[in-house]
Amino acid sequence: MIEQSTAxxxxxxxxxxxxxxxxxxKLLHLQFFRSASQIIERQKTTCLIVFTSMLLVTGGSYYLMxxxxxxxKQELIxxxxxxxxxxxxxxxxxxxxxxxxxxxxxxxxxxFKLKAILLSAAQNxxxxxxxxxxxxxxxxxxxxxESLVGSVYxxxxxxxxxxxxxxxxxxxxAGTADEKSLVDVASPVFxxxxxxxxxxxxxxFGLSYDDVDRAVKSKNVLxxxxxxxxxxLGAALIVARDxxxxxxxxxxxxxxxxxxxxxxxxxxxxxxxxxxxLARKEIGKFRMRVAVKRILSERANDKDYITALLDEANxxxxxxxxxxATLYDFGNIGGHYFxxxxxxxxxNLLSIMNSCTGTFPVSHVIYIMEEVCRGLDYxxxxxxDFSSKPLNIxxxxxxx
Numbered sequence: 001m002i003e004q005s006t007a008x009x010x011x012x013x014x015x016x017x018x019x020x021x022x023x024x025x026k027l028l029h030l031q032f033f034r035s036a037s038q039i040i041e042r043q044k045t046t047c048l049i050v051f052t053s054m055l056l057v058t059g060g061s062y063y064l065m066x067x068x069x070x071x072x073k074q075e076l077i078x079x080x081x082x083x084x085x086x087x088x089x090x091x092x093x094x095x096x097x098x099x100x101x102x103x104x105x106x107x108x109x110x111x112f113k114l115k116a117i118l119l120s121a122a123q124n125x126x127x128x129x130x131x132x133x134x135x136x137x138x139x140x141x142x143x144x145x146e147s148l149v150g151s152v153y154x155x156x157x158x159x160x161x162x163x164x165x166x167x168x169x170x171x172x173x174a175g176t177a178d179e180k181s182l183v184d185v186a187s188p189v190f191x192x193x194x195x196x197x198x199x200x201x202x203x204x205f206g207l208s209y210d211d212v213d214r215a216v217k218s219k220n221v222l223x224x225x226x227x228x229x230x231x232x233l234g235a236a237l238i239v240a241r242d243x244x245x246x247x248x249x250x251x252x253x254x255x256x257x258x259x260x261x262x263x264x265x266x267x268x269x270x271x272x273x274x275x276x277x278l279a280r281k282e283i284g285k286f287r288m289r290v291a292v293k294r295i296l297s298e299r300a301n302d303k304d305y306i307t308a309l310l311d312e313a314n315x316x317x318x319x320x321x322x323x324x325a326t327l328y329d330f331g332n333i334g335g336h337y338f339x340x341x342x343x344x345x346x347x348n349l350l351s352i353m354n355s356c357t358g359t360f361p362v363s364h365v366i367y368i369m370e371e372v373c374r375g376l377d378y379x380x381x382x383x384x385d386f387s388s389k390p391l392n393i394x395x396x397x398x399x400x
Contacts, residue, residue: 039242046241050234058227065219072212076183077162077170079126080207084168084187087121087203093191096134096201099141111149114142122205128182130205132189141201153204156184172209181209260333262292262340273299278343289345290328295337306337313339315393318385323375350399372398 040047092114099110114132122130122144131143133153143149158173167188172181189201257264264277268291279292299305313330316339320326329340349368353360379393 039238042245043238043242046238050238054230054234057230058223061226062223065215065223069212069215069219072215073161076207076209076212080162080170080183080185080205081164081168083121083124083127083205083207084185084203087187088117089187089189089203092117092132092203093189093200096132096141096189097191099134100136111141118142118144118203121203126207128206128208130203133202133204135199135201158184181213183207183209259292259294259336259338260331262290262338264292264294273305279340281340289343290340291325291343293339293341297335300332300335300337309337309339315391316341318391319379319382321375321378323371324379 095110095113095117098106099114101107101110118130118132121127127144129144131148131153132141133139134141138153140148140151140153156171156173158171160169161172161183162168162170169186171184171186173184174181183206185205185207187203188199189203190197191200192198259279261281261283262279263282264279266278268276268278270276274293274295277292277294279290281288281290295309310330313327316327317330325344326342327339328342329338331338347355376395376398379391379395382391382393383389384391
């Protein structure tokens with residue numbers, strides 16, 4: 001009983017593991033297709049360009065490979081037609097007709113002449129075999145292989161690759177030597193002229209189909225290999241561009257929190273002209289807390305505003321007083337104008353007044369206004385550090 005229970009548990013565990021493994025594989029496939037669809041969604045334009053280019057290149061390569069196969073095939077057909085045209089058909093017909101005579105001497109002489117005609121036609125280096133057959137009894141009268149003379153011709157069966165108006169027929173078939181592909185070219189031998197001429201025999205010769213076969217094999221092997229390689233390169237290009245775009249986006253997002261040497265930590269306020277950030281300046285081990293006012297990018301092309309901003313920065317940089325925030329820096333980084341100034345830590349006056357439960361103490365009001373006036377008085381009397389002329393500063397924007 002215990003053994004049966006143990007076996008049941010093992011089988012159940014094995015089945016669960018198999019199902020979990022299959023489920024994991026399905027989830028991985030699902031995740032892959034989901035990631036692929038997300039990349040395609042993000043890189044629509046790139047995918048369109050890449051896949052269109054791939055389609056054109058693969059289509060062009062397939063066309064060129066097919067044209068190469070057709071070129072070899074046409075060359076073979078032209079060669080067969082040329083060799084058949086060089087065959088002395090009229091002379092062969094006369095001697096073939098004479099070989100049918102009952103006279104022994106005529107038969108011997110005609111066979112000798114037919115062999116000479118055959119050998120003359122078979123001198124072409126592309127010809128593998130050649131024969132002349134009598135259509136009366138299908139007997140081979142002449143053959144490049146002497147032992148086959150006098151035997152009955154066994155017709156080949158194969159795929160017709162060409163059929164000329166002159167009666168030439170080309171059949172592709174598997175030869176006996178290592179099953180190589182051959183082409184049997186059959187050219188009719190006519191006796192007589194005009195409508196009364198009579199077909200009395202056929203001139204056969206064989207040509208190698210190896211060049212065409214090699215071209216076909218190259219096409220069948222190279223095209224899928226080329227297509228798959230091109231597809232992988234295209235996919236790799238899309239993924240690479242997607243990774244680059246994501247890194248760039250991430251860098252932009254990171255850069256949006258940095259302005260030159262200033263790291264923007266927290267946005268304090270936003271106005272119609274710019275944004276005010278709590279920031280810190282870091283150069284090596286040097287650190288300093290500052291307030292950075294970054295001008296909105298849409299205001300960067302407003303020449304009048306930028307001119308006024310430059311004037312303001314020029315004046316503010318000369319004000320050195322305990323009750324006036326010191327201006328540390330002004331510049332333009334990445335198309336963003338900014339002002340870096342002293343950061344005064346604490347609550348603003350308005351929030352302090354709102355937090356009071358009763359009337360704001362008069363003594364506090366007097367102290368605050370006195371300090372404000374000290375700063376304004378300093379600014380009103382300030383002269384230019386370079387020209388010693390009065391700056392004629394009027395604040396016009398004092399608020400709690």
